[in-house]
Amino acid sequence: MAECVKTAAIWDEHEFAKLESGVADIHAAVSGSTTRESAAGRTLATRSPAQSLLLSVIRASIATKAHIVTVDEKETGLRNLVNFGHTIGHAIEAVVTPDVLHGECVAVGMVLEAEVARSMGALGNAAVGRLTRCLKAHGLPVSLDDPLFRKSAKSARLNVETLLDIMRVDKKNSGSVKKVVILSRIGKTLEERATGVEDEVIARVLAPAVRVHPGPPTNAKFELATPGSKSISNRALVLAALGNGTCRLGNLLHSDDTQVMMAALHEMKGAEFAWEDNGELLVVKGNGGKLSPPKDGKELYLGNAGTAARFLTTVCALVQPENGLEHTTITGNARMKQRPIGPLVDALTQNGTAVEYVEGPGALPLKIAATSAGFRGGRIQLAASVSSQYVSSILLCAPYARDEVVLELTGGVVISQPYIDMTIAMMRSFGITAERLVGDDGKLLDTYRIPRGTYSNPPTYNIESDASSATYPLALAAMTGTTCTIHNIGSASLQGDARFAKDVLEPMGCTVVQTATETTVTGPAVGQLRALGFVDMEPMTDAFLTASALAAVASLPPLEGRLQDAEQPLNSTRIGGIANQRVKECNRIDAMRTQLAKFGVDTNELADGIEVFGIRPEQLRAGASVHCFDDHRVAMAFSVLAACPGAHGAVLEEKRCVEKTWPSWWDDLARKIGIDVVGVELSDAPVASTSAPIPRHSTDASILVLGMRGAGKTHISRIGASALGWPVLDADEMFITEYGQSAKDFVNSRGGDWSEFRRAETHILKKIIREYSKGHVVSLGGGVVETEENRDLLRAYGHGGGPIVHIVRDIDDIVGYLNSEPSRPSLGEDLHVIYARRQPWFHELSNFEFTNLISGKPKAVKPNAKPSANGFIVSHTSTKGAEDEVSRFFRFMTGQNTNQVDLAGVRPTYFLCLTLPSYTAPHPALSAFDELIAGVDALELRVDLLSADGKTPTSPQVPDYGFVAHQLAALRQRSTLPIVFTVRTVSQGGMCPDEAQDAIFKLMELGVKAGCEYVDLEVRWPVRRMRDFVNIKQSTKVIASWHDHSGALHWESEEAVERYKAADEVGDIIKLVAKANSLLDNLAMLRFRDTFADGKPLMTMNVGPEGRLSRILSPVFGPVSHPTIEASAPGQLSFAQIQTGLHLVGHLPARKFFLCGSPVSHSKSPLIHNTAFGILGLPHRYTYIESDHVNAEIERAIRADDFGGASVTSASLSLLPRRPRSDLSLTLLLLLAQSRSSSTSCRSSTRCRSTLASSAPSTRSSRSRRTARAGSSATTRTGSASSSSSRPTSRPTTTAPTPRRRSSSAPAARAAPPCTRSTRPGTRRSTSSTARATTPTRSSPRSRTSTTSSP
Secondary structure (H helix, E strand, O other), rough: OOHHHHHHHHOOOOHHHHHOOOOOHHHHHHHHHHHOOOOOOOHHHHHOOHHHHHHHHHHHHHHHHHHHHHEEEOOHHHHHHHHOHHHHHHHHHHOOOOOOHHHHHHHHHHHHHHHHHHHOOOOHHHHHHHHHHHHHHHHOOOOOOOHHOOOOOOOOHHOOOHHHHHHHOOOOOOOOOEEEEOOOEEEEEOOOOOOEEEEEHHHHHOOOOOEOOOOOOOEEEEEEOOOHHHHHHHHHHHHHHHOEEEEEEEEOOEEEHHHHHHHHHOOOOOOEEEEEEEEEEEEEEEOOOOOOOOOOOEEEEEOOOOOHHHHHHHHHHOOEEEEOOEEEEEEEOOOOOOOOHHHHHHHHHHHHOEEEEEOOOOOOOOEEEOOOOOEEEEEEEEEEOOOHHHHHHHHHHHHHOOEEEEEEEEOOOOOOHHHHHHHHHHHHOOOOOOOEEOOOOOEEEEEEEEEEOOOEEEEEOOOOHHHHHHHHHHHHHHHHHOOEEEOOOOOOOOOOOHHHHHHHHHOOOOOEEEEEEEEEOOOOOOOOOOOOEEEEEEEHHHHHHHHHHHOOOOOOOOOOOOOOOOOOOEEEEEEOOOOHHHHHOOHHHHHHHHHHOOOOOOOEOOOOOEEEEEEOOHOOOOOOOOOOOOHHHHHHHHHHHOOOOOOOEEEEEHHHHHOOOOOOOHHHHHHHHHOOOOOOOOOOOOOOOOOOOOOOOOOEEEEEEEOOOOOOOOHHHHHHHHOOOEEEEEEEHHHHHOOOOOOHHHHHOOOOOOOOHHHHHHHHHHHHHOOEEEEOOOEEOHHHOOHHHHHHHHHHHHHOOOOEEEEEHHHHHHHHHOOOOOOOOOOOOOOOHHHHHHHHHEEEEEOOEEOOOOOOOOOOOOOOOOOOOOOOOOOOOOOOHHHHHHHHHHHHHHOOOOOOOOOOOOOOEEEEEEOOOOOOOOOOOHHOOOHHHOOOOOEEHHHHHOOOOOOOOOOOOOOOOOHHHHHHHHHHHHHOOEEEEEEHHHHHHEOOOOOOOHHHHHHHHHHHHHHOOOEEEEEEOOOOHHHHHOOOOOOEEEEEEOOOOOOHHHHHHHHHHHHHHHHHHOOOOOEEEEOOOOOOHHHHHHHHHHHHHOOOOEEEEEEOHHHHHHHHHHOOOOEEEEOOOOOOOOOOOOOHHHHHHHHOOOOOOOEEEEEEEEOOOOOOHHHHHHHHHOOOOOOOOEEEEOOOOOOOHHHHHOOOOEEEEEEHHHHHHHHOOOOOOHHHHHHHHHHHHHHHHHHHOOOOOOOOEEEOOOOOOOOOOOOHHHHHHHHOOEEEEOOOOOOOOOOOOOOOOOOOOOOOOOOOOOOOOOOOOOOOOOOOOOOOOOOOOOOEEOOOOOOOHHHHEEOOOOO
């Protein structure tokens, strides 16, 4: 298929159009059952239209190639054309073969060589977009970020230098000039031969990042037209699809956003699309509003296209059921699943449309019912204070409702009114006039009446250039003192951002000339930009990033009257009205602040905006490397700042994100504007890293506790402080001490005004940090994050290594709890609004997060209950499991006890791979959780396998952050075993999409913040990204892993050593997994382990049937499964199977254990322990010797090589009145010492954890803990056994710390373990019983004897 696309692209646009429009038919002909299962199609009579199309495109490709080869038999030039995509594609193939196929490499090569043509000015965006979409539609990769390449072990070598070196070997190339086939349009090449292209041009295309050098531009005057407006393009696509007739759309934006919109409309049979004029015109044949559910219930994937997601939500309400399909599902990438859509869904559901949240409330995915009744209409109320796109979504579809729609906007000030006006103006162009109603006082209301009707498509509709994108070249002129003219955007523009030149640039000192269709800006001399004082950018929110970049070097005082108050600094620019930018492609306010800081620019965050303090250009810090958060507007805004003359330039790390709105930005910046832009590889060194290392705080640094009121801060602080032995400090109680009033009384005495309270709160916070920074747990007020000064104080404390924990609780639980507490002062705002505002601050400022699963149901308040110091009566329910987890969490935060396993010892260690989709939904494995986790040292939580619907995911998905946090907290309540937090992508054997890098690292950050003992980090991610993550890991240990399931990684190879070294750089523990092609590979693995025996803990194994032996022999954190759950990898064994395997290969000798005493014949101990041995796969045997003294049988048992241990009953001792009570134990000890000193064949064995009846009650009772401690205390270290008689003479010393409870259902056991050995601190294993049994090492013979009470 790549060959067919290639020949059409270089030779025949008509054939290319057939490939574009015939995707479904071609695929059906290739893989359909008719073709595969019969001879149909081999004759004209049996050939289907789809098969005819397939044969046609193949025939045309062969004919093109035959013609070219015939004409140019001796390769004088024309024959070069069939190498389109091969110059770069062959270089890629040389690196990754045989992991990736030739056609797949050439497909990527074609896209990259088309981008080379675009950078030379030979090819337009439309053609590059058509080629990319066509290849992608036929299932071919279009970039080196494709999972096909990333999953290859060789992908690390796909760098610019290597690829250029390989190209240099080709005989057609000469030095720094490479022969590349350059397209001039689809179906035509620039020359009838390959064209010489300099390495510099190719490098800029291949490089993952660019360096923008400082100006001024080489062109003092430059003119250009920006790509089509994304906002207008998406609206035009919806209008034309819903309309009747054919419409030709000109200047449509060619981007991912418009592509997913077109694909979705096509899937719903809403329109047919075709291209004209070499892709410059899109021909849309509308279907008059008739839509059907996607075939086979296919989900509509929209990536991170927020406009498409919001518009299509209402479009889906128009869908009619068909062929049994009764709903449409829309979904997106991980970031899209975080962006809000709740107000729009609320409005639709209240209007009768059935919309279901598939994963989490308030965001995609959505399942929208298709009904014959369609969209009801009538009066609709919509909250429009978050996004104007909600309003436009309903407006666009309103003419097709059953009843005339009257849309009333609620929720305060409507955001981005110009975009609503744009929608109404465009609807008018398509034949429907919406009316904005006027009140009795003559003022415009936020209410619209939309008549019923059908859009009538105009023959042509020309899309305005994107006004938001136009701000970047205009800002460049402003910053560099040059002149820029933008065509197709002027005062008559529909877009609010068209006001940027007059409202932002002119007050900064620029000369602005604007006509109806054109805007020209001339900047002042370099360094002469004025600060803005205050500017409300609510009408043009997307342009605030450009304004922020300019404000960074606007150090002159603003024009008179622009300062907000007398205290505002003269170099300050405050931008307001942009709160919605926190929920765009990223949190743009936060992104601008963190990245401006790299340039040395100070900023403040405002409630609805940002404050930037301008400096001189020469004061900008050198060496900045900008992380763009995969956000096109962040990248382009910082390219403007990087080009500032007199400064130092900057590296823009994710250059391809600009393809969302301006795919040729870097080319246009270099060629049309004249800024020096070069491609660069990202340095491995953590220079200007996006994350500074978090210093390791001292173990006595005070813990600050943040969270919403009612989240449980005070209660959790008290439990945590008790675990640490520290005092609790409540900020509310300090407030009373300082001001003589509770918070409630203080606020009420000031008429409910919170402003003075906030100032007092800052005073308290400073005092806490100054005077109580050591050895305290401090519960802060919920609103402490509301002021920038407080946030700065908390940032400084956290960045200095101070632990700050955010207590997370479901907002509905909080509301339910606070509604039962009328004594608390009113905040004067809806709690959901407050929660949405504060949540990003809580997340940013904290370095730990604790998810509180305390029930939302309050306890009954006792009649005599006294209010706490803050004037409130606090009451809530809790669980013992939650309290234990709080204690563990606080010890982990301080480093007092990190709960991690000792991996350097001689005994094998294991973790259980948990693969359940939910730990809150019922599952048989959860009912017997103790038996599930018996024997293991830790639990691996496979995050990528979690699913909110409780079903194992069947397609790639990223689980919601909040859902994962909730599941992790639920698992913690079941067990305090250490947790290995693992997120795997599809290419790594998991279920997360390979391209969801940001979302995956966000989840791994949750693993750290939630106090997981281990986080698995696959060593395939970009080096900088991994090092940034390691910088924030705090007490968590990183398992740096490399999985190769292809069989290409060999343990004896240099590549295996390279993988080890790469993991060693970022990991505390190294994990390497290969595929065994034979049993000998397991021996090779053991030799590899020996090579690095003195290094960090090393986990190794081979997957596949031949690799099972490696799982048995792997001594460090071997992953195990359990029969009640699905294995996470092929060939995975259970703990019991591994113990059986160890015995079979001679690594686990069978031992005999005894109960000595009289009477003991009716003891349950043999049954209990032999059952446990059997369940755990241990080859041992427990029996009894009936005797009231040390007889020959006991002596033989103790002296035998297979002796494992013995229990002595106190009841039997009471039968020996002529003997001291400890005689039997002492005699046993002496015999044991003699036996061990003369024996040469003793071997240690694995510890036994008794697994008792699974029907035992699942409880974390104090009785279980008491019994566990009793079982532990029965084990002697000194060798002198003690009796449990009525008057003991001594207390035995335990060989290990008192075992902490590991599971929620540890039934009490009356029998102690028959034997034990000394256990190192921190090497705890799960036991579903309190009984423990281990065999000692040869060096610890004294631990071989224990005494217990008789069962």
